[in-house]
Amino acid sequence: MSNSKSKSSSLHEKAGISPPEITNVSAINEIQQKRKLQPSSKELVDGILSSSRTALSRAITLIESTNPEHLIKANEVIKDCLPHANNSVRIGITGVPGVGKSTFIEAFGKYLTQSGKKVAVLAVDPSSSLSHGSILGDKTRMEELVKDENAFIRPSASGATLGGVARKTREAIILCEAAGFDTIIIETVGVGQSETAVHSMVDFFLLLKISGAGDELQGIKRGIMEMADAIVINKADGDNVKKANLAKVEFNRALHLFPIKKSAWQPKVTTCSAVTKDGIPEVWETISSYFEQTKETGYFQENRKDQNHFWMMETINEQLKSKFYSQPNILSELEKNKKAVQNNEISPFAAAQNLLELYFK
Amino acid sequence: MSNSKSKSSSLHEKAGISPPEITNVSAINEIQQKRKLQPSSKELVDGILSSSRTALSRAITLIESTNPEHLIKANEVIKDCLPHANNSVRIGITGVPGVGKSTFIEAFGKYLTQSGKKVAVLAVDPSSSLSHGSILGDKTRMEELVKDENAFIRPSASGATLGGVARKTREAIILCEAAGFDTIIIETVGVGQSETAVHSMVDFFLLLKISGAGDELQGIKRGIMEMADAIVINKADGDNVKKANLAKVEFNRALHLFPIKKSAWQPKVTTCSAVTKDGIPEVWETISSYFEQTKETGYFQENRKDQNHFWMMETINEQLKSKFYSQPNILSELEKNKKAVQNNEISPFAAAQNLLELYFK
Missing domain, CATH: 3.40.50.300 (P-loop containing nucleotide triphosphate hydrolases)
Structure with a gap:
């Protein structure tokens, strides 16, 4: 490999030691290809069950992903791992x-x-x-x-x-x-x-x-x-x-x-x-x-x-709340009612009733 | 007043002392009438603000009632009492x-x-x-x-x-x-x-x-x-x-x-x-x-x-849950999922997801 960086510029670099020649180009291609490919959920489960740290790390990354497709795959992996957990x-x-x-x-x-x-x-x-x-x-x-x-x-x-x-x-x-x-x-x-x-x-x-x-x-x-x-x-x-x-x-x-x-x-x-x-x-x-x-x-x-x-119930309760509080009309009414409650114009229970009627109507 | 209970039966009662004559029939009618009449929310509030224990007791009874009409009236009373609380x-x-x-x-x-x-x-x-x-x-x-x-x-x-x-x-x-x-x-x-x-x-x-x-x-x-x-x-x-x-x-x-x-x-x-x-x-x-x-x-x-x-939020959260758990289809699925979770066939989060999809679909 010749020193391609040598140019007629003031930023002249001395030729250093050449990197070693690539002896197996196809192996590199293969690795790069594999990295791009996401392993299937079966591959991940097999990897985890045979104690592969790479498979374990990748599966955890899948769990942590916010991509809905990843969520489905993550659920498959967990389901198959559960009997071994x-x-x-x-x-x-x-x-x-x-x-x-x-x-x-x-x-x-x-x-x-x-x-x-x-x-x-x-x-x-x-x-x-x-x-x-x-x-x-x-x-x-x-x-x-x-x-x-x-x-x-x-x-x-x-x-x-x-x-x-x-x-x-x-x-x-x-x-x-x-x-x-x-x-x-x-x-x-x-x-x-x-x-x-x-x-x-x-x-x-x-x-x-x-x-x-x-x-x-x-x-x-x-x-x-x-x-x-x-x-x-x-x-x-x-x-x-x-x-x-x-x-x-x-x-x-x-x-x-x-x-x-x-x-x-x-x-x-x-x-x-x-x-x-x-x-x-x-x-x-x-x-x-x-x-x-x-x-x-x-x-x-x-x-x-x-x-x-506990975690099943907790997840349900969290989701019920998150759905309620993500409604735009609830959010604006919530602020109004919050102020009224703080100023003692309305009782906390009456305020809650107002918001729930709005949500379920 | 003659003894009208005296009859030609074996259950003969001796004539006792006669009750005193009613001197003011209209007063009795008035009292009986008043007892039947529920006081208005204004009457209750006025009573409470003038420290009447009867009004206070009655208003608390109203709060404790499960009758929906009473709830509306109770809310009116509370609203008018709030500025004085x-x-x-x-x-x-x-x-x-x-x-x-x-x-x-x-x-x-x-x-x-x-x-x-x-x-x-x-x-x-x-x-x-x-x-x-x-x-x-x-x-x-x-x-x-x-x-x-x-x-x-x-x-x-x-x-x-x-x-x-x-x-x-x-x-x-x-x-x-x-x-x-x-x-x-x-x-x-x-x-x-x-x-x-x-x-x-x-x-x-x-x-x-x-x-x-x-x-x-x-x-x-x-x-x-x-x-x-x-x-x-x-x-x-x-x-x-x-x-x-x-x-x-x-x-x-x-x-x-x-x-x-x-x-x-x-x-x-x-x-x-x-x-x-x-x-x-x-x-x-x-x-x-x-x-x-x-x-x-x-x-x-x-x-x-x-x-x-806190109480406003708590009431909302309680009601959201109570609505969810009162759905018949949720209740039967909940039992199934609970068992699957306990037997480690499904993760608590996946089970929660199943139930939430059923509820919100």
Whole structure:
């Protein structure tokens, strides 16, 4: 190959080392052709069931697409994956920014893969479409895990509504399970209602915290502590060990004040360090004993059924609302009635009646 | 008046004392006529605004009626009362059966009326239609307050749905306020979502508890503690005083672990005895300082606006759902899809899609 860039211009470039000759042009064409072709839903399912990460990634992309044709195909893939799903444990992990979620998941995930587990890490972060991924957007924060053959990391689906993001994540769980991942970790941050959504799609809910002057508590949203099956106090290393142990005592005391959970599980508080790896095995021990207990009582299975039912109803309710609020005549009347309600000219119920009559007439 | 019942039968009755002669037949006719006549909405409003308890009671009965004509009239009454409402403080009181809610409200209510307040006590108890009034069904439990000129006690509206009971109570609040009641107490028990509903219609939410071996905590529902603006430990008398004070310390510690409230109010824990009346004035002191603080920051007013908006949206959403789920074809398909979802034959989202297509086609 001759140096074609050499011209009689002032931007003269010295001839460098020539790239190697292409030895197999037809192979390149074939690859390019394949890339353009969308795999069929059967090809995707076969790929997923034989643990192909490429097939899994592509199927998740399909789920996340807004193209109606993709939606049909995605539904086919999910339907065929469903009989092979559900053989995992699903763990939700939440915590305010700064508690070290990524580092913790990296250390915890590595511990799990070294114990022979296959770990998929997904995320629910409805803000990611605005912030371009505040969590998991940057896989480099999980340097080790991302290179791990037995781990699969996927950033949060983007979307304007939590409902949409939640749907996509729930379906991604099914695909990951069908691909043979036996431990699914769902990461989330305290944005809006995302924790409640994640709590409704996992078997175990872990709240990650750090010890401190007490003000670290202010960041968590109301109700999160009551949802937690375990509180893990991270960064319990060096000078922090003592403070972390104090926080552990404090949280344990507080948790005992809460009413007993439907699962009959008494939430545990432990400390750990994602840096020294101290306490990481204990986190898994806690989770394991939870699974042992709830599978024996049947709560585990019952809860999954309830969650499925919940998401069906939730989707219906969301769609009914979205249809109502997308009517132009409703929107203008809504504003009028809202003002009248706020100025105490009309009761909230009479205002609602006005709008419903308009909708159903 | 001769004894017309004397007949030649074995059921012979001896002539007794004759009833007094009717001296004013036209007066009786007039009363009977009036009783049959329903007062007009204007008459009701006039009555309410001049603090007539009869008018207030009748208007609330109208609100609670299922007759569509009554609904129209009720809406007129509410509309005309609205400009005269909203000048009260609304206090929600909850606690499991056995904490002594009725006795507490009796003592607290008497304290308020003796301080010159006009107190209305309403209740939200969706179970009352089944249990025939588990709370406030029996006014005799508030012996003193029921005779008090400055108090008005009304048992819970009955109804199959919490939404319906909540609507009726919200509207009864408006009427009570228009009738000049400046302190509205809404009582509820921990049934289903009734506490959340009451929390969304009051300015201040009080959780009543008793001290004990720790197991008294098990009765309360998850999330209630975080909703409370005050926890009052009742029955702090005799041998219980020490235990009540210990419980106070424990709850105070726990409450400090919760994230800061939107109102910026730090919930208080106090003890009281509805029997000795110890601590009753302190409960009102706590509530007063809450109102002082939140009215100054503007949270009080903002929260009421938000609540009005919430109830408008809530009513719309409830009605949209109720319309959907009352379609016979939806109901049969719902059962089929529910089963398929539970058996993992179809994803919850695909099942929802099936039903929505059926509904909107």
